[in-house]
């Protein structure tokens with residue numbers, strides 16, 4: 001939808017709500033937020049209890065869907081991604097073992113707390129500031145149930161800010177972030193939106209949530225992107241020099257002396273040949289195996305992660321990019337989850 005379309009929608013939304021007394025709206029909004037958080041809390045509790053009943057684990061990956069697409073500057077399809085990714089994870093065309101032998105059907109390896117009901121909240125007029133806070137609260141709720149560690153399914157990239165904020169608030173200090181993306185997403189604000197998917201890492205760096213931010217796969221960056229990168233001390237690894245940086249990037253050691261490592265994967269870090277189902281097609285990207293090498297060889301304690309910007313509305317008819325996003329999730333799960341034995 002164009003920005004004019006968005007403005008008309010917001011006007012209509014506001015007008016229909018304007019016929020209700022503001023107290024009533026506020027009460028309704030509080031109830032919807034409470035109900036959303038309660039559902040995620042109960043699911044997370046149940047899943048953590050199941051892990052304990054099965055003998056426990058050191059770390060269990062827990063999916064949390066955030067179907068939010070309206071902070072995208074172009075297409076909003078990522079709002080529809082979480083169910084498509086889940087479907088592809090459990091698709092019968094492949095087995096449920098990860099490359100290095102973890103069994104995804106083992107609930108101590110992979111768990112699921114469901115989706116944050118973004119559209120339901122927007123339907124009752126909840127604005128971005130509260131929406132983002134509810135995303136943060138949902139992530140915290142999952143982390144309050146050890147050994148669960150959140151792996152968030154986006155959504156557009158704007159969700160990484162409230163997710164990283166929740167993770168570092170919960171752990172009590174910053175993390176190192178490995179950010180794979182064609183874009184640095186570090187504009188101070190994009191088209192006036194400070195919550196834009198192109199600004200999430202500006203908010204993360206301003207908030208002091210990352211000690212180190214490594215951006216890999218970058219090949220669409222403006223002057224402002226580079227200046228903001230310098231301003232925040234971001235380590236930007238651009239694709240034009242990837243062959244030179246490759247050895248270093250495929251042997252990363254991160255998270256020591258801080259609260260751990262956060263991995264944020266924008267599916268458009270991949271070359272469109274590997275992942276056509278994204279909003280911003282940017283040639284010259286990483287191969288799927290390139291991403292696997294980065295992630296699988298990384299040394300560090302991964303406390304949380306996200307996979308964002310898969311746009312099912314741009315995917316091929318056979319859902320190729322859904323499988324790609326699902327495999328990223330499967331292999332991140334393999335990396336994050338730790339069984340006791």
Ligand SMILES: [Mn+2]
Pocket residue numbers: 181182183266268269280309
């Ligand atoms: Mn991107």
